[in-house]
Amino acid sequence: MLYIGLMSGTSLDGVDAVLSRFAADGSMQTLAHRHQPFPDTLRSELLALNSPVGDELHRAALAANGVARSYAALVGELLGQSGQRAADISALGAHGQTVRHRPGEFDGCGYTSQLLNGALLAELSGIGVVCDFRSRDLAAGGQGAPLVPAFHQALFGRRDADVAVLNIGGISNISLLHGDGRVGGFDCGPGNCLMDLWIDRHRGLAYDAAGAWAAQGQVLPALLAAMLAEPYFHQAPPRSTGRDLFNARWLDVLLAQHAPDAAAVDVQATLLELTAQCCASSLLQYGGGAPAELLVCGGGALNTRLMAGLQALLPGRAVLATDARGLPAMQVEAAAFAWLAHRFMQRLPGNLASVTGARGARVLGALYPA
The missing domain is CATH 3.30.420.40 (ATPase, nucleotide binding domain)
Known part of the structure; x- marks a missing residue:
């Protein structure tokens, strides 16, 4: 076996x-x-x-x-x-x-x-x-997609409490594991894909380790608002997405319209905030009362700046890497x-x-x- x-x-x-x-x-x-x-x-x-x-x-x-x-x-x-x-x-x-x-x-x-x-x-x-x-x-x-919620339920589901599992890879997806056995889940939107694209373009790096570069920048409110106006974020589940939508072309069009002269580091900070907000809002809108515990896996769990951003958007809830529940992120x-x-x-x-x-x-x- x-x-x-x-x-x-x-x-x-x-x-x-x-x-x-x-x-x-x-x-x-x-x-x-x-x-x-x-x-x-x-x-x-x-x-x-x-x-x-x-x-x-x-x-x-x-x-x-x-x-x-x-x-x-x-x-x-x-x-x-x-x-x-x-x-x-x-x-x-x-x-x-x-x-x-x-x-x-x-x-x-x-x-x-x-x-x-x-x-x-x-x-x-x-x-x-x-x-x-x-x-x-x-x-x-x-x-x-996503296919992982059934596995998340088998591994992390509890009978005494609701739990959410957030996978942040290139795209982010969430599993909503209810204590009564019901399971929901869908793709939230971009995870690391836009942040990785941007830091590769400007610094020649594959990813922003621990979100250190994003931490040096300032969020651009107009750009963030334009990004969050994307219709996908307002589509009810079931839904799934990928690089077909969230790609360099999508980002460059919004930059040209709303932040043509923005500093690269501020764009990185805004992209991190975009990921944090689309993940947190997914949980708050469809989490059925928003579980007290959010377990995070995938590369995003290693981004301490992103994890801190999620915690700030979800006060009173524990935001933990899945390592804390027995399986490394x-x-x-x-x-x-x-x-x-x-x-x-x-x-x-x-x-x-x-x-x-x-x-x-x-x-x-x-x-x-x-």
Whole structure:
């Protein structure tokens, strides 16, 4: 009952791999974790493929091969660290790299695209690969995202209290775990993606460590108000989003209109405040009384300035990294895909219709056998 979860999110910071053991009752124990950045050339290509580019089919196919090779290399490292063999692993749950997410659009179904050559990953790793988790939920009329609330409920849910779990990767999403068993969840909006884009453009850094650069700037009220006027923030759940909306083009249009001469550091401070406000308002508006505890995972949990901003917007509530509840913040999403792979292999549903808007519970994923 050993499973590996592989996750590379919209932040494009690389791949996380988690090795988990599942007991007969479905409970999970995390045994090992590894992280590996994408090679620079692959990261640049994946970022480019988030927008229309020339020769997309060819480039996307080769990028999917590159993602599979990166995943396989990290699986090898994880097995070496843990002392396990490929034959010991029941399956890999592999998310792939999202480059488009357009649920419900165009023809009533839309599509979602996570680049990954699952067959190549199975060949390279010698382990069965479960992937393409989102498509079945879309086919059933859902958003295909977020998928993690069901896992959050299994791991962090309590019968005596409401809890919220906020994942801040490239995009932020929230899970609302009610003490009576009800679960809600949706994408809040941008997480780290705009902050990462901006600091890369102006300082050549992949991310703003601990929010230190943002802390040196001042929030620009007019720019922030224009950003928060984005219709997505006022759309009722179920809802999901990605770089299709929150990208350089979206930001540059607003900058040209509302802050053409702004200092770069002040824009960074404003982007951090945007993330904090869209996350906090999501909890306050749809949290059913706003749970007393907010658990934060993903790279945003390491941004102390952002965590402080969330705490300031949510007075009287505990804002904690998931480390405080037994699973380090940088391992949660990868562990979720180990859990989803386990659900698939047991032919159990992985989605929650209350979250995605699908017509019902569905077994998610497709299998490439070892």
